[in-house]
Amino acid sequence: MGILKTVSSMSIIGSILFLIFQIIKPLTKKNFNASWYYRVSIIILIFFILPIGSFISFPRISNDFVTEVSQIDIGKIGDSEIGTKVEDMDHIPDTRDTDENFVQEDYKYKMQSEKSPIVETKENNHIKKYFDNYSYEDIILYIWLIGMIILFLSKIIPYIKFKSTVLKNSIKVEDIEILELFNQCKNELNINSNIKLKYCQYIGSPMLIGIFNPMILIPNTNEDKNSLKMIFLHELNHYKRKDIIIKAFGFFVNIIHWFNPIVYLLLRDMDNYCECSIDEKVVKEMKIEDRKYTLTTAMSSSGEELKSRLENMLFFKKEFQEKDYYFSICNNFNNIFWIYYSLQYYAS
CATH class of the missing domain: 3.30.2010 (Zincin-like)
Known part of the structure; x- marks a missing residue:
């Protein structure tokens, strides 16, 4: 179950970072170009496979310590109640008779006969609960593995067929x-x-x-x-720019987090940012008249994506200087890192 806990933790944190990124997008849209959005999306994608919480631990109250404190409190309460009962019984006269031993033995027998079923029932319930949890965890693990296999085959088989057909023709x-x-x-x-x-x-x-x-x-x-x-x-x-390797990395993340719809949205946006950022590089030094020749590279798109790419090629925002750009990236990465840290701590 450890691997499932790690995967779910990475999936939750990565999703939260993506949603934060979407919330602040209207504020950054006027000042940043598609290349910046593409790089930030890659950083968010990395967090989907970055198990920071697995190798960094925070100080917490130990369960053993809580158990010991509870046992001490219970012991004190038990002793005080016993002492009170003994004090209350001091005024009762001693009424022993010859059948005292018999009564005591009979009492012990009744107590044991009443106690043993309770103990046995508690032990059986504990064992049953353990196996029920074990089966439940196994089912989730198998579903996750089967989902990964299905998605992998559904993606890789058509790609192999497509590539084989293309190469032959x-x-x-x-x-x-x-x-x-x-x-x-x-x-x-x-x-x-x-x-x-x-x-x-x-x-x-x-x-x-x-x-x-x-x-x-x-x-x-x-x-x-x-x-x-x-x-x-x-x-x-x-x-x-090694975009084909980044796409392969995105495919790997998608396989692991096949159950998370946020990953599909992130990869869709990344594809759009990827194409727009390349358009920016191609037309960066061109005049508006010369940029019209680049429209053929966007004709395979459709709808809003086509409109976005055409506008981006004609009126793209110039990048920051390299120094300012990487300072901004590092600053944002640092903020995202500490957000992740805090969420990981409170989630644990």
């Missing part, structure tokens, strides 16, 4: 001009890794797949040069 880009543009974008971002570029007609939008063998897939090669450049910069920035 993808074609290596051999157009010299496109490859030169792709290498130019890699040089702009100081990327020296071997990243493959392939064309696949079965996908609806450009994407980056593969952690160990990264590959960028594009749905067609008929885009104009400016649009292709924005697409390449967008996906290469994903690679440079």
Whole structure:
């Protein structure tokens, strides 16, 4: 049951931090960009697997100490009552007779016969309660494990099938001009890794797949040069920032906390912040006229997400200077850490 207690504690604290983050979002929306929200979301995600309460203990009153104090108080009360009863019986004359021993033996027999069923019943109830709790804890543990297995298989099997289909139907880009543009974008971002570029007609939008063998897939090669450049910069920035590893980490957290709807909301927001923050990086040095070419990278979105991404690309907020930015992050992390600390203490 220890692991379930740890998981539930992390889930509760992480959820509280997420809700606090949502509450203060209207206050920070005017001053912070999507990159800041993305990084803070990652910090909150980390707290879902950070069992601080498991290796930091706070001073508490021991249960043994409470038991000893209770026993001492009960003993004092018992002694005082016995002393009072003895004093009250001092005025009664001694009326012993020859049947005294017989009466005492008979009394002892009756007391033992009345006491033994009570003791036996208490012991049986204790054993029954122990096994009932043990079965209850086992059921919860098995449900949690089964839920993790089901979610893992429901996510990983479609991904494997999708990746296998994409790889079988993808074609290596051999157009010299496109490859030169792709290498130019890699040089702009100081990327020296071997990243493959392939064309696949079965996908609806450009994407980056593969952690160990990264590959960028594009749905067609008929885009104009400016649009292709924005697409390449967008996906290469994903690679440079290791977003695919962060998504794998989010998947791991989701598997552990499959029962918590807050995790699904957090991961959904993280995906949106991730795309918007990359859009910010791509258009950071562009004029508004040039930013219009970046709209093709957002066309795979829909509804409010599309509207948010388009507005973000056209009117994004510039980032703080590196020094001020990390000072702000550290300060927020410190505040979140102590909130977590306090909640963990009172929850225990």
